[in-house]
Amino acid sequence: MATRTIADVQQYLRYARPNLLFVHIGEPDYAGHSVGWMSFVYGWAVRRADGAVASVIRSADQAFGAGNYTLVVTADHGGHGRDHGSRDARDMTIPWIVWGRGVQEGAISGEVKTMDTAATVLWLLGTPAPASWTGHAVAGAFTHAAQLAADSAIAASGWKAAGSR
Numbered sequence: 001m002a003t004r005t006i007a008d009v010q011q012y013l014r015y016a017r018p019n020l021l022f023v024h025i026g027e028p029d030y031a032g033h034s035v036g037w038m039s040f041v042y043g044w045a046v047r048r049a050d051g052a053v054a055s056v057i058r059s060a061d062q063a064f065g066a067g068n069y070t071l072v073v074t075a076d077h078g079g080h081g082r083d084h085g086s087r088d089a090r091d092m093t094i095p096w097i098v099w100g101r102g103v104q105e106g107a108i109s110g111e112v113k114t115m116d117t118a119a120t121v122l123w124l125l126g127t128p129a130p131a132s133w134t135g136h137a138v139a140g141a142f143t144h145a146a147q148l149a150a151d152s153a154i155a156a157s158g159w160k161a162a163g164s165r
């Protein structure tokens with residue numbers, strides 16, 4: 001449950017300053033399978049997830065200082081009925097929100113795929129994505145200065161970049 005996850009995040013960020021923190025809020029998926037996607041209970045679960053993201057932001061603000069970190073909020077899939085995993089647009093459409101340090105204001109142009117999330121995170125960390133990955137860094141969501149910093153870090157690492165868009 002999000003309450004347990006968020007308590008763990010708060011506890012962890014009291015002492016740790018990770019370069020990367022992955023937080024998974026499972027309530028929307030659980031509610032979708034139990035009661036149905038877009039049901040009242042699903043909406044409640046999404047509101048809980050939204051509140052959990054707000055808690056993560058508060059903890060990150062305390063740990064790193066407001067504006068000193070980048071946050072990606074996304075989902076690995078949507079759903080319809082009580083299931084997901086098909087090619088139905090309701091299963092395949094996900095939110096992809098990036099916010100904070102280095103992020104350029106406004107909507108992202110073009111399509112973002114779920115595989116782009118990991119590639120974007122590696123790019124932000126100055127680490128090239130493996131050439132076999134199909135995802136690409138969503139560089140256009142970031143300021144020119146942030147793009148230069150990420151590209152320079154990757155170039156300095158000596159690794160061959162898989163490319164970004």
Ligand SMILES: [Zn+2]
Nearest residue numbers: 029030033084
């Ligand atoms: Zn599921």
